[in-house]
Amino acid sequence: MKLIEIFQKWTSLQPLNEDEKRKLSMRFTVEYNYNSNHLEGNTLTYGQTELLLLFGKVSGEGHLKDFNDMKASEVSVKMMEEEAANKQVPLTQNFIRTLHQTLIREDYTEYRTLPNGVQTSYVIHAGQYKTRPNSVITRYGDRFEYASPQETPALMADLVSWYNEEEQKGNLSPVELAALFHYRYIRIHPFEDGNGRIARLMVNYILSRHGWPMIVVRSRFKQEYLDALHQTDLVVGTDPSDGAHANIKQIDKFLKYFENLVAKEIQTDIDFVSRKSEDVWWYDGEIISTRSKNTVRILRLMRENPSITYAKLTSMLGTNTSAVQKLIKRMVEKGYITRHDNGLWRVIATSIV
Numbered sequence: 348m349k350l351i352e353i354f355q356k357w358t359s360l361q362p363l364n365e366d367e368k369r370k371l372s373m374r375f376t377v378e379y380n381y382n383s384n385h386l387e388g389n390t391l392t393y394g395q396t397e398l399l400l401l402f403g404k405v406s407g408e409g410h411l412k413d414f415n416d417m418k419a420s421e422v423s424v425k426m427m428e429e430e431a432a433n434k435q436v437p438l439t440q441n442f443i444r445t446l447h448q449t450l451i452r453e454d455y456t457e458y459r460t461l462p463n464g465v466q467t468s469y470v471i472h473a474g475q476y477k478t479r480p481n482s483v484i485t486r487y488g489d490r491f492e493y494a495s496p497q498e499t500p501a502l503m504a505d506l507v508s509w510y511n512e513e514e515q516k517g518n519l520s521p522v523e524l525a526a527l528f529h530y531r532y533i534r535i536h537p538f539e540d541g542n543g544r545i546a547r548l549m550v551n552y553i554l555s556r557h558g559w560p561m562i563v564v565r566s567r568f569k570q571e572y573l574d575a576l577h578q579t580d581l582v583v584g585t586d587p588s589d590g591a592h593a594n595i596k597q598i599d600k601f602l603k604y605f606e607n608l609v610a611k612e613i614q615t616d617i618d619f620v621s622r623k624s625e626d627v628w629w630y631d632g633e634i635i636s637t638r639s640k641n642t643v644r645i646l647r648l649m650r651e652n653p654s655i656t657y658a659k660l661t662s663m664l665g666t667n668t669s670a671v672q673k674l675i676k677r678m679v680e681k682g683y684i685t686r687h688d689n690g691l692w693r694v695i696a697t698s699i700v
Contacts, residue, residue: 349610350522350609350610350613353610353613353614353617354559354613356617357560357613357616357617360617360620360621363620367620367699370619370697370699371616371619371620373401373697374619374629374697375561375563376400376401376421376424377393377396377397377400377401378563378631378632379424379551379561379563380396380400380417380420380421380424381396381397381417381566381631382563382564382565382566382631383420383543383544383547383548383563383564384396384413384416384417384420384544385566386543386564386566386569386572387541387544389413389416389417390409390410390413391409391414391417392407392682393630393631393682393695394406394682394685394693394695395407395409396417397695398693399414399417399418400418400421406685406687415452419449419451419452420450420544422449423446423449423450423544423548424548424551426445426446426449427446427548427549427551427555428555430442430552431551431552431553431555431556432555432556434556437511437514438507438510438511438514438552439507440503440504440507443503443507443537443545443549444474444475444476445474446545446548447473447474447538447541447545448473448474450541450544450545450548451471451473451474451538451540452473453473454470454471454472454473455470455471456468456469456470456471457469457470457471457540469539470539471539471540472538472539475538476496476499476500476503476537476538477496477499477536477537477538477539478496478539479539480492480493480495480496481493481536481539485577486573487577491580491585492585492587493534493535493536493587494534494536494537494587494588494591495587498535498587498588499535499537502535502587502588502591503535503537505591506528506531506532506535506591509531510524510528519595521553521554521556521557521558521559522554522559522605522606522609523595523602524553524557525549525553525554525605526550526598526601526602526605526606527593527594527595527598527602528549528550528553529546529547529549529550529601529605530576530579530590530593530598530601531590531591531592531593532545532546532549533546533576533590534580534583534587534590534591534593535587535590535591547564550562554609559613560612560613560616562608562609562612562613563612563632564608565631565632567631571604572604575600575601575603575604576601578600578601579593579597579598579599579600579601582597582598582599582600583597583598612632615632615633618634619699620699622634622699623699623700624700625643625647625698625700626640626643627698627699627700628643628646628683628696628698629696629697629698630681630682630683630695630696630697631682635683635696639674641664641666641671641674642674642678642683644663644664645660645664645671645674645675645684646678646683646684646694646696648660648663649684649692649694650694650698653691653692653693653694654690654691654692655692657671657672657675660675682695683695683696684696
């Protein structure tokens, strides 16, 4: 099904009822923040992210910075949504820098060990454009340079002006506008850290601003994401200024990837609010698929009674204790459930019912 047809199907389901909106919002909160930060190396699990963002609690091991980054990410999402809702106000560089300030929180020092063993350090500035060059080593072994600190202010001014003008013209669809903004922004890489997270926030700013559902770039598909950018770089060329001024035809490879991503994410939203069954459970944007019907039965029983015992589960499922223990172990490993220190079960997988 083509993107526009999927979007039309989504709009035909509007307005959602309050319970559907609440559950969709909760799912997006966990999945967006988990995946966007996981793409950049955050170590919190899906379950830890849910517990932190939905219940304000900390559980398990993890770096303090990872917990703080996740909380700051959610604050940034809310800020982005509020700004996107104000359609009368054009995009500004100040908003992007403020969003970065919120995401990074404060200046911090990054320490690195060079190949010769010498340790070096530099400061990451929150809410300020970079003061030192940045680049990336691709998986093909090439060093890819982004815009220099000297070029960055002018290129960001160009980007914001272009966006506001293009939005007024209306020649590009919201999806095309979001994809091209993302690509141009990434080629500038205006900050010393957090560029990928800001790019994905800005994609959702653009989509939300134009009445489209917000999307999640899934970390399990990271290589597809990076490959689409890399293939587009080969077309556009290595000069940062060329990348920062790329046109919609030049980014065809990334656009195709992005359109498929948006279509898949909207279809996921449609399925989530439409497939109302006790047997349909979701985890990180996918319906849980299992050979054993007892998986969804366990999820229901644990949700209804978090203190349920293995003995009670065995009795209610009509099977043996060993089979229940093996199944629960697999469910814990997959992240569908977890158990608190007090013995209570917590169901992480979600259901619209």
